[in-house]
Amino acid sequence: MAVRKNQANLTATEKRTFVNALLELKRTGVYDGFVRTHDQFIMSDRDDSDRVGHRSPSFLPWHRRFLIQFEQELQKVDPSITLPYWDWTVDRSVNSSIFGADFMGGNGRSRDAQVTTGPFAYSTGKWNINVQAENSPFLQREMGAAGTLPTRAQVDAVLAMPVYDTAPWNSASEGSFRNYLEGWRGAGRVHNNVHVWMGGHMATGVSPNDPVFWLHHAHIDKLWSDWQRMHPSSAYLPAAGTANVVDLNDTMRPWNNVTPAQMLDHSAYYTYA
Amino acid sequence: MSSNVSRRIVLRGTAAAAAGVALLATGARAADHTGHTMDHTGHEGHGTGLAAFDEVYKGRRIVGKPVTSGEHAAHGGFAVTIDGKELHVMRNADGTWISVINHYQVFPEPLSLTRAAVDKLRGASLVPIQM
Numbered sequence A: 001m002a003v004r005k006n007q008a009n010l011t012a013t014e015k016r017t018f019v020n021a022l023l024e025l026k027r028t029g030v031y032d033g034f035v036r037t038h039d040q041f042i043m044s045d046r047d048d049s050d051r052v053g054h055r056s057p058s059f060l061p062w063h064r065r066f067l068i069q070f071e072q073e074l075q076k077v078d079p080s081i082t083l084p085y086w087d088w089t090v091d092r093s094v095n096s097s098i099f100g101a102d103f104m105g106g107n108g109r110s111r112d113a114q115v116t117t118g119p120f121a122y123s124t125g126k127w128n129i130n131v132q133a134e135n136s137p138f139l140q141r142e143m144g145a146a147g148t149l150p151t152r153a154q155v156d157a158v159l160a161m162p163v164y165d166t167a168p169w170n171s172a173s174e175g176s177f178r179n180y181l182e183g184w185r186g187a188g189r190v191h192n193n194v195h196v197w198m199g200g201h202m203a204t205g206v207s208p209n210d211p212v213f214w215l216h217h218a219h220i221d222k223l224w225s226d227w228q229r230m231h232p233s234s235a236y237l238p239a240a241g242t243a244n245v246v247d248l249n250d251t252m253r254p255w256n257n258v259t260p261a262q263m264l265d266h267s268a269y270y271t272y273a
Numbered sequence B: 001m002s003s004n005v006s007r008r009i010v011l012r013g014t015a016a017a018a019a020g021v022a023l024l025a026t027g028a029r030a031a032d033h034t035g036h037t038m039d040h041t042g043h044e045g046h047g048t049g050l051a052a053f054d055e056v057y058k059g060r061r062i063v064g065k066p067v068t069s070g071e072h073a074a075h076g077g078f079a080v081t082i083d084g085k086e087l088h089v090m091r092n093a094d095g096t097w098i099s100v101i102n103h104y105q106v107f108p109e110p111l112s113l114t115r116a117a118v119d120k121l122r123g124a125s126l127v128p129i130q131m
Helices: A012-028 A030-044 A059-077 A152-159 A177-182 A190-198 A212-230 B002-019 B027-032 B070-074 B110-121
Strands: B053-057 B060-066 B078-082 B085-087 B089-091 B097-099
Touching (some): A030 A059, A152 A177, A152 A212, A177 A212, B053 B110, B097 B110
Antiparallel strands (some): B078 B085
């Protein structure tokens, strides 16, 4: 069984294998296809019309399916790979090992936010930014310049919310575990705030340009799993008949062959260490 | 996705509109707005957050205007350009705003959202994302 591990516990070999597979998917163009897909959804998902990937109940199953697909591409390069997750309630410093030159690389430099260390530095020639909202070709980060990483207490407050999601099923939903985890509401602004804290590409619609995207979302996915264990009688909502929203048994774009119901249990694909 | 097609159409339309855009609201004072230390507070909207603007901020011409039809109306009724290139913006249900450059951080109205995008661009130009 594939096990997704905390990135802080990866061995040097596991880090190197993961990084090399990312570089290979980048080289073949597979990687940029994922960036493009994410951006298409983030630009078209709207509070007052059709919404699938974000600001809606299917935020969590959509990203679970998206990460599984990406993980499967990594596994074509090396079958031993699983996505690691980044627990930013613990590893919350620019100097944390996740940002070492042997893994994700460090912060951007002050002049142009360009990442200059690690495997994804522009100078390596292996990580050009191609799917872009602006014309800079290098990966950017401005860690800590805006936003704050959520604290464990803020995450725990969200995990304690018993109702999966509430009408109007968008960024205004109150009393909604999904919306408070996504971070359009709540003191921690949990998922959104991590994107903002990273800055650079992670703060934009083309956020998967930064490989940290996958480690962040693997942690969000784990928190959904944790929440399910804490609230075994709480179901995905809405159940049926909701305009503009993916109900439990509706299929999700872009796959059109997978429903939230089919994504509720991740154990067929991976477990969390 | 049908939205891809309509977005391409909108991008072309926006470029054409931006090329011939009339100065709106604060346009006559654009030359005065050369730095971020200027006090812009008097130029913001009154209640709706949908006041038009046309100014130079940190050397970039930023133009925002209400629109009442087409895809931009669905985006919250507002269109923004930076040096004539479209900044994709979206209105949240609670009235706050995000853009493709700041997609996870909300701003109270389009002007502060647009200035934040200029800050983040550091002189780079917006490009339409290839769908």
